[in-house]
Amino acid sequence: MRSPVAALTWEIWSRNYRSIVSVVVITSLCALVNHLVPNKSEILENYQSIYWLLMIGSLGLVFSVFHHAEFNPRKNWHGFPYRLFTLPVPTWILTGLPMLLGVIGVGLVYFAWTQLVFAPLGRTVSSWPGFVLGVGMLCYQSVVWSLAGFRIVRIVSLCFLGLLFMNFGMIPLFLELLPWDRETVLELFTFLLIGFSMVAFFGAWFSVERQRRGGGRGRGWLKAQAGRIMNAVPRRTAAFSSASSAQFWFEWRRAGWLLPACVALALLFIFLPVSWFGRKDTDIALITLGWVLGLPLILATVIGKGFAKPDFWSADLSLPAFLAIRPFASGEMIVIKMKVAAMSVVIVWALVITFLSLWLPLWANTRELKEWLENAHVVRGGFKLFSIAVLSLMALAIVTWRGMVGSLWVGLSGSMTRFVGGAIVHAIVFVLAICGIVYAENHFHWHDLERYVSWLAWILMSAVVAKVWLAVFSWNKISPPRVGKYVMLWTAGTGCFVALGLLLSLNVFWIKQLIILAALLPVPLARLGFAPASLSRNRHR
Amino acid sequence: MKFPSPSSAEAVVSIAGLSRRFGSRTVLNELSLHVPRGSVFGLVGENGAGKTTLIKHILGLLRAEQGTVKVFGIDPVADPVSVLGRIGYLSEQPDLPGWMRVDEFIRYTQAFYPKWDVAYAESLRKQFGLDASARLKTLSKGQQAKAGLLAAQAHRPELLLLDEPSSGLDPIVRRDILEAVIRTVADEGRTVFFSSHLLEEIERVSDHVAMLHRGKLVLCGPLDEIKARHHRVTLHFETAQTKPPVIAGALSVSGQGKEWRVLCNGGRTELPAIVSALGARIVEEHTPSLNEIFVAQAETIVGDRPTTTSPPH
Amino acid sequence: MQIQITSHDGVPIYLQIFNQVKHLVASGRLSAGEEVPPIRVLAEQLVVNPNTVARAYLELERAGVVTKRHGAGTYISEAASTVSRREKLKLLTQRVDSLLVEAGHLGIDLKEVVELVRERHDETFSPAKE
Numbered sequence: 001m002r003s004p005v006a007a008l009t010w011e012i013w014s015r016n017y018r019s020i021v022s023v024v025v026i027t028s029l030c031a032l033v034n035h036l037v038p039n040k041s042e043i044l045e046n047y048q049s050i051y052w053l054l055m056i057g058s059l060g061l062v063f064s065v066f067h068h069a070e071f072n073p074r075k076n077w078h079g080f081p082y083r084l085f086t087l088p089v090p091t092w093i094l095t096g097l098p099m100l101l102g103v104i105g106v107g108l109v110y111f112a113w114t115q116l117v118f119a120p121l122g123r124t125v126s127s128w129p130g131f132v133l134g135v136g137m138l139c140y141q142s143v144v145w146s147l148a149g150f151r152i153v154r155i156v157s158l159c160f161l162g163l164l165f166m167n168f169g170m171i172p173l174f175l176e177l178l179p180w181d182r183e184t185v186l187e188l189f190t191f192l193l194i195g196f197s198m199v200a201f202f203g204a205w206f207s208v209e210r211q212r213r214g215g216g217r218g219r220g221w222l223k224a225q226a227g228r229i230m231n232a233v234p235r236r237t238a239a240f241s242s243a244s245s246a247q248f249w250f251e252w253r254r255a256g257w258l259l260p261a262c263v264a265l266a267l268l269f270i271f272l273p274v275s276w277f278g279r280k281d282t283d284i285a286l287i288t289l290g291w292v293l294g295l296p297l298i299l300a301t302v303i304g305k306g307f308a309k310p311d312f313w314s315a316d317l318s319l320p321a322f323l324a325i326r327p328f329a330s331g332e333m334i335v336i337k338m339k340v341a342a343m344s345v346v347i348v349w350a351l352v353i354t355f356l357s358l359w360l361p362l363w364a365n366t367r368e369l370k371e372w373l374e375n376a377h378v379v380r381g382g383f384k385l386f387s388i389a390v391l392s393l394m395a396l397a398i399v400t401w402r403g404m405v406g407s408l409w410v411g412l413s414g415s416m417t418r419f420v421g422g423a424i425v426h427a428i429v430f431v432l433a434i435c436g437i438v439y440a441e442n443h444f445h446w447h448d449l450e451r452y453v454s455w456l457a458w459i460l461m462s463a464v465v466a467k468v469w470l471a472v473f474s475w476n477k478i479s480p481p482r483v484g485k486y487v488m489l490w491t492a493g494t495g496c497f498v499a500l501g502l503l504l505s506l507n508v509f510w511i512k513q514l515i516i517l518a519a520l521l522p523v524p525l526a527r528l529g530f531a532p533a534s535l536s537r538n539r540h541r
Numbered sequence: 542m543k544f545p546s547p548s549s550a551e552a553v554v555s556i557a558g559l560s561r562r563f564g565s566r567t568v569l570n571e572l573s574l575h576v577p578r579g580s581v582f583g584l585v586g587e588n589g590a591g592k593t594t595l596i597k598h599i600l601g602l603l604r605a606e607q608g609t610v611k612v613f614g615i616d617p618v619a620d621p622v623s624v625l626g627r628i629g630y631l632s633e634q635p636d637l638p639g640w641m642r643v644d645e646f647i648r649y650t651q652a653f654y655p656k657w658d659v660a661y662a663e664s665l666r667k668q669f670g671l672d673a674s675a676r677l678k679t680l681s682k683g684q685q686a687k688a689g690l691l692a693a694q695a696h697r698p699e700l701l702l703l704d705e706p707s708s709g710l711d712p713i714v715r716r717d718i719l720e721a722v723i724r725t726v727a728d729e730g731r732t733v734f735f736s737s738h739l740l741e742e743i744e745r746v747s748d749h750v751a752m753l754h755r756g757k758l759v760l761c762g763p764l765d766e767i768k769a770r771h772h773r774v775t776l777h778f779e780t781a782q783t784k785p786p787v788i789a790g791a792l793s794v795s796g797q798g799k800e801w802r803v804l805c806n807g808g809r810t811e812l813p814a815i816v817s818a819l820g821a822r823i824v825e826e827h828t829p830s831l832n833e834i835f836v837a838q839a840e841t842i843v844g845d846r847p848t849t850t851s852p853p854h
Numbered sequence: 855m856q857i858q859i860t861s862h863d864g865v866p867i868y869l870q871i872f873n874q875v876k877h878l879v880a881s882g883r884l885s886a887g888e889e890v891p892p893i894r895v896l897a898e899q900l901v902v903n904p905n906t907v908a909r910a911y912l913e914l915e916r917a918g919v920v921t922k923r924h925g926a927g928t929y930i931s932e933a934a935s936t937v938s939r940r941e942k943l944k945l946l947t948q949r950v951d952s953l954l955v956e957a958g959h960l961g962i963d964l965k966e967v968v969e970l971v972r973e974r975h976d977e978t979f980s981p982a983k984e
Contacts, residue, residue, distance in 0.1 A: 231674070239648050239659075246652030253640070321636045324602050326653050327626035540604045540618040581903050719901045727894045727904045741861040746903050768866060824959065828864035 004089045008097050016065040023058040023065075023109060030054060031116040040121050048123075055113045059133065062109050066102030066137060069144050079148025080208050091209040095145070099201060102137040106130075128186075129169040135193045135200075136165040142200035146207030168193065243328055247336045255312035256340040259303050259404065260347040263296055267355045271295075275359050282368045289369070292355065293396065296348045300403030305423060307341065307404050308411025310538070318414045319538045330536040331482065334408065338528070341404035349397050384503055391500040395522075398493045402524055409530035414538030453514065460517035467525060474529030486528060493523035553578045553700055553732045554599055558608035561594055561756075568594045570756040572608070576700075576734055576749070581726050583747030583764075584736035585835055590753040592736040593632075596704045599734070600630060612700070626654060629698035629725075631718075633705040635689030639678025643671045643688060647695075654696035662695035669717065683714040694721050701725045703735035707742065715742070722746050744831040752838060759838055764831070771834050772809055775825035776801045776816055786819050788812075793837035804829055804837040855884065855891060859900050867902050871910035872917075879919055879930060880942045888930045890920060 013020065030051060034040065070081040084094055110130035118125050139161055147154035171189055175182050240246035271292055278284030306312045310319045323333070360366055376385055410422035440452075475483050501515030554576040561569040568591045576582045586592050597603040598610050601617030601624060610617060617624040641649065647666065651657040666673065669687040671680070677688060686706065693701060701722065707715040719742060725731045737743055743750060750767055752760040760767060776786065781798040788794060790808040794801055801821075805812065816823055829837075857874045859867055878884040890896070893911060897904040911928055914920045921931040957967045 235642070235645070236648075237644070240652035243653045246649050250638075250649060320638075321602065321632065322638060325600055325625055325628070325630050327622045327624075328653060329622050539621070540601050581905075716901060720898055723897050723901065723904060727897060744861045745859065745867065745901055748903050748905050765866065768864065773864070828866065830861060830864040832861075833864070 004087065005093065005097060008084075008089070008094070009101065012065070012068065012098060012101060019061045019065050023061050026054055026058050027109065027112045027116065031112075031120075034117060034120045051117060055117070058109055058113070059106065062102075062105050063137065063140060066098055066105060066141060067144060068098040068102075068141065069148070072148075075149070077148045077151070080145040080211060082211075085212045091212055092205050095141075095204045095208050096201065099138055099141055099204065102141060103134040106133045106137045126172050128172050131190075132165055132169040132193065135168075135197045136161070138197045138200040138204075139165070142204040142207075145204050145211075148211070243326075244332060244336060247326075247328060247333065248340060251336055251340040252343065255303075255307045256344050258307075258312065259296070259299060259344040260351060262299050262303065263348045264351055266295055266299075267292070267351060271355065271359075276363060279363045280365055282365045285364045285366060286368060288364075289356075289360075292352060296345075296352060296400045297396065297403060300345070300348075300400040301406075304341075304404040305407055305411070307337070308407035309419070310412060310414075317411070317416055317419055317538075318541075319412070319535070324539050330539055331478065331532040334412075334528075334531045334535060335482075337408060338405050341401055345397050345401045345404065348400065349393065353393075380503075388500065388503050391496055391503065394496045395500050398496065399522060402522065405531075406524055406527060409527045409534045412531060412538055413534040414541070457514060457517065460514065460521070464517055464520050467521065470526035471529060474526045474533070477533055478529060486525070490523050490525050494520055497522060551578055552576055553613060554734065555611045556595075556598070556608065559595075559598060559605055559610060560607040561591075561598070561603065562606065568756050569598075572753075572756070572758055574751060574758060574761060576732060578732055579726065579730055580749045581722060581733045581747040582735070582749045582751065583743035584734065584751050584753065585738075585740060585743055585831075586736070586753035587839060588738075591756040592753055593704055595753065596632075596702055596734075596736060599702060600625070600628065627699040628702055629693035629696065629700070630702045631686070631689045631693040631704070631706050633708050635685055637677045637685060637689060639676065641677050642673070643675050643677065643680075644673040646677060646688060646692065650692040651695075657696045661697075662691060665691045665695060683710050686710055686714050687717060690718055690721055694725070697728065697731070698725075699731055701731065701733045701735075703733070703737075705736050705738065708738060715739075719746055740830075740832040740835055750831065752835060754839060760834075767834065768828055768831070770807050771804065771829050772812070773802065773804045773827045773829040773833060774812065774816075774823050776803060776819075776821040777824045778819075778821045780820075786821065788815055788819070792834075792841045800824075804833060855896070857896075857900060859902060868906045868910040868913065871896075871900075871902075871907060872913045875910070875914055876917070876919055877945065880945060884930050886930050886932045890928050890930065892927060 069079050071078050072082045107130055110133055114125040143154060143157055143161060147157065175185060240249065271288060275288050309317055407422060410418045497519035498516055501519050502512065505511045505515050552575040556572060556574045559569055559572040584592050594603065598605060599612055599617065601621050604618050612624045613627060615624050647662055669691060671684060671688055677685060680688065706718045722733045722735065723746060725733050748764055750764045751758055778799045785794040786801055788803055791803045791805045793804045796802050855878065857871055859870055893904050893907045897907045911920060915922060918931055918933050920928050922928050
């Protein structure tokens, strides 16, 4: 390794030789197949899409090779490899070399695909996208390095750049549609792209140079401002009245506020503008209403997966020693988690109700909604309708809460297998349910209705039996007063579902039984019972 | 002021026949240990000897697979609340929630310990120079250790458990930690159990020492007794020896030529006879430091290394 | 009271405290009737186990160097000054013993050692006397 450039190149090679070899292998295999197969037009017709996919895949690999960024634990970001800064090499070589290699790499791979794979098939591919890809590589690297401190901004700008360059790549296709001269337009865009690459190169040089000199202050400055705001916010300065209240504060500060914050942000930045711009349209009003009501449920199931872990922000599932050594019973910790979940659910629904009570009367187009409501009023009467509304809200809140606490028993167990397994099982059940619904819709016959109902009844019945059995099994390890409390909770929740089901159901002979059976299911029982045992297994390994 | 004699006092921690395996690796092997009330119990051992595993068993963070662990006569797994409430714990990496501010951290910890001494905590905070509104993650390693120490100490625990508290810290923080140990034990009836690589620290502050090696206890008892049992003698031979002399009961023999150093455990009365049978005489005799005993013990047990001869200088 | 503890040689810490207190008394840096620090204070100052300090004080008390006054701390005993002459000699005796052993190893006989002592004494103190 006589020169630094050779050493740096070797390093890129040795870190990524697997990807590089796979790109070469994929490309040459495709080229080989093309040469060996006799009837090429058939391939072109039938398997072209596979070739395109492989080409995109190998280009993606090339981008990953020249991504050239590492996690920097000191600054807590993923950016230009920090360790290279100590080498006696000027910054422009440090950044320029991977950029140059990246452009050459992406160009070579593109050229190989067009000339060795597609050309023998008789399909000519323009070389313009190759040029765009080269510039794209420069911009990609530049953005990855210079926005290292701004994770979200970086993702957004990479997406934006990707879309922009896709359009650049497709320019030859639009040329026929444009009124201007073909050559002039291409020349113009060539200059534009060269400008882009200059900006990318100098931008990367500048920002990496700054990072090398301990700069990259943007993030630090932002953080300082955020810190200043955080400092200005009044904080709790009173002592906690009990260990439970301290733990409640801990859990709330850790993960409890997240669900309300996400819902508030979504309402503010998605639903508010959408509802405003679509205020004339009655369909949009209905869709928005549906999404607003569904949003907390979806977010709660997603956030609940993290909330179930001992620490939301950590990938480690074991209970941190900091918590494990507190003289605090494992069962109490679960209770606190449930209370925090309940608190965030209450806040979330208060937010949703506030939004609805502002939006529906003030700027929503509620014509259809009003008609529907009037019909319902005629059919069921005012009191019933009001009860349905209240009960639905309660049911929604209960299901949101369930989403938050439902995974506690796997999340707190400290076992990654169980945690991931649980998530996979959920996903499979979800997919199966959708498949089942689609299947049922396609094969539904009214004359088989009774058979369906009896099947459904049997399924629900066995589910209820399994649930109760599991609950008995899991609850016998827990102290009677707590069992009493949870049973009351469950009874109240289930009662709410039953009442709602009965109010909603039409007066047909079999539906009531089904609804009662179904209403017994959504409020968790066994999984709450398993949670303390699961946590104590994690705590005392 | 009265300092209870450790040998007569009851045990704060008693461990009997404790074994623990992680996969196929035996980390603790048939370990039995008693920590007398009011003692400073030093646990020494190489990295990976099982010190942290032992301490985690005392905290109840690990379940005893075999054998029993009793702290204050209670199983820490069965009743973590009453055991942990009387323990203060500080580890090498005080796993503190970095997002908390120092004052929040103090108040949060306070809530769990009814005996928390607010004034004492505040005086410690000032003594350690911890800024109340600073976030824990912005503190230096030494300051984090001090914050951890504050939280472990301010409820005046009956048992202070320190797991390699001073490794990687500067002498000033190390001194703070040792002072905490002394203050704890000087309050009547309190006990300190701490593990360390720094044998000088252990020698200074502890009165009981246990030495772990590959999950087994090789030495355990009052420090004075251990030191009184071990002797370091220098032997002088009339002629240069090419091989180290073989001495029964010697833990380590090192040297070259005419002078050899021997460290032995007990057997002081028989030693002169053995030595003169070899044709040598004792020219020097010392009480070895804990460090020397530790190294000699570790080397004896390893056995498979040719540690008995030191390389020629 | 200035005491230095070292952990390098194997001398037990209580013995180090014991010897150094005696030394301080012998050299007059601690005078009779003076109070020595309480066990706890000295333990924190030296960063050693309080039991060790207690043991050193106990030994000192047995040797008659200090006396405990009930509920009022520990003091250098009045007898310490009379003891101190003997102690001084005792301290020197240890040094002389090791000197003699060393001389024996080097094969230098007593006459030469005494000669050397006198020579060193003259060289060290004669300019001061003049």
